Amino acid sequence: MFHLTEKSVLTIGVTGGIASGKTTVAESFARRGIAWVDVDHIAREIVAPGEPAFEAIRARFGEAVIDDHQQLDRRALRTIIFNDPAQRQWLESVTHPRIRERLIERLEAMPGPYRLLVSPLLFETGQHALVDRTLVVDVPETVQLERTTRRDGVDEPQARAIIHAQMPRSERLARADDMIENHGDRADIEARIDTLDRFYRQLAHDLA
Numbered sequence: 001m002f003h004l005t006e007k008s009v010l011t012i013g014v015t016g017g018i019a020s021g022k023t024t025v026a027e028s029f030a031r032r033g034i035a036w037v038d039v040d041h042i043a044r045e046i047v048a049p050g051e052p053a054f055e056a057i058r059a060r061f062g063e064a065v066i067d068d069h070q071q072l073d074r075r076a077l078r079t080i081i082f083n084d085p086a087q088r089q090w091l092e093s094v095t096h097p098r099i100r101e102r103l104i105e106r107l108e109a110m111p112g113p114y115r116l117l118v119s120p121l122l123f124e125t126g127q128h129a130l131v132d133r134t135l136v137v138d139v140p141e142t143v144q145l146e147r148t149t150r151r152d153g154v155d156e157p158q159a160r161a162i163i164h165a166q167m168p169r170s171e172r173l174a175r176a177d178d179m180i181e182n183h184g185d186r187a188d189i190e191a192r193i194d195t196l197d198r199f200y201r202q203l204a205h206d207l208a
Contacts (some may be wrong), residue, residue, distance in 0.1 A: 010114035010204040011107065013131030015122035016168060018162050019147035021139045021182040026118045028193045035112055036116035037106045038100060039127065046098045048073045056094050082161050096125055105128070114204045123175055133203075135196065136176035139183045141169065 014036075016022050026036045046053045049070055058066060067073040074134065081088035107117060107130070122128050139147075139164060148159040166172075173179060178199075180192050 009112040010133075010200065010207060011131045012114060012116050012129055012200060013122045013134045014118045014133065014137060015118050015120060015172065016137035017139070017141075017144055017166050017172070018120060018159075018184070019144045019151060020139045022118050022120065022137050024133075025137050025180055025182060025189075025193065026116055028190065029116055029197065032197050034114065034116060034195075034197070035110040036118055037103065037110070039117070039119035039121070041101060042099050042102050042106070043095065046095060046102060051098075052129070052194065053094050053098055057091070082165065084160075100125075100127070103127070112204060116199045120166065123172065128175075132207075133177045134175065134201075135178045135180065136168070136172055137180050137182045138173060139181070143183050 014022055014026060023038065026038065030036060035153065045051070047057060048054060049072075054072060057072065057077070063079045065073050065080070067076075077091075079126055080092055103117070107115065117127065119125070119127050122131070122134065128134060144163055145156060145159050147152065148162065149156055152159075154162075178196060180189065180196070182189060
């Protein structure tokens with residue numbers, strides 16, 4: 001597996017479909033002293049006003065994707081790209097290389113014993129090449145739909161479109177090294193995270 005540097009800290013890639021609870025899981029690891037970086041956060045940073053990607057998006061789509069505060073209107077942009085695969089491909093060509101570059105910078109600055117790279121498109125974007133092991137956070141599609149419509153204020157057809165634009169659940173699970181079922185009893189989920197934390201710490205120690 002590719003390492004960022006010869007002395008790179010063990011990196012665990014955390015992924016899952018939309019609204020699977022990746023952030024909640026990462027925050028649980030953080031309470032155990034583990035550093036993490038979220039690709040979604042970086043994706044927002046690189047399209048902030050003044051960033052090259054922001055200017056490129058504005059030049060292509062115009063004021064229709066800029067809100068009243070001169071910020072990128074992510075909902076308007078999402079509607080455009082989900083209705084036009086060519087526009088989505090263009091957007092990814094602008095944003096993905098910049099996300100990857102900044103992601104590597106953040107990872108390099110993180111301490112051990114291990115660290116998390118949280119990404120909804122870990123496999124689809126090739127970011128799995130930056131990690132040593134993959135952890136899939138999984139929930140049934142019915143849970144994804146309920147959480148997405150409630151959290152993001154979208155209707156069910158749009159929520160389904162977002163889910164189906166991602167890697168199929170079965171394929172994601174087949175590619176996982178580890179898995180957390182992130183629905184049901186919270187105590188059981190925390191116990192699973194405890195088990196994985198101990199395993200990853202031992203693995204990092206063995207690889208050191």
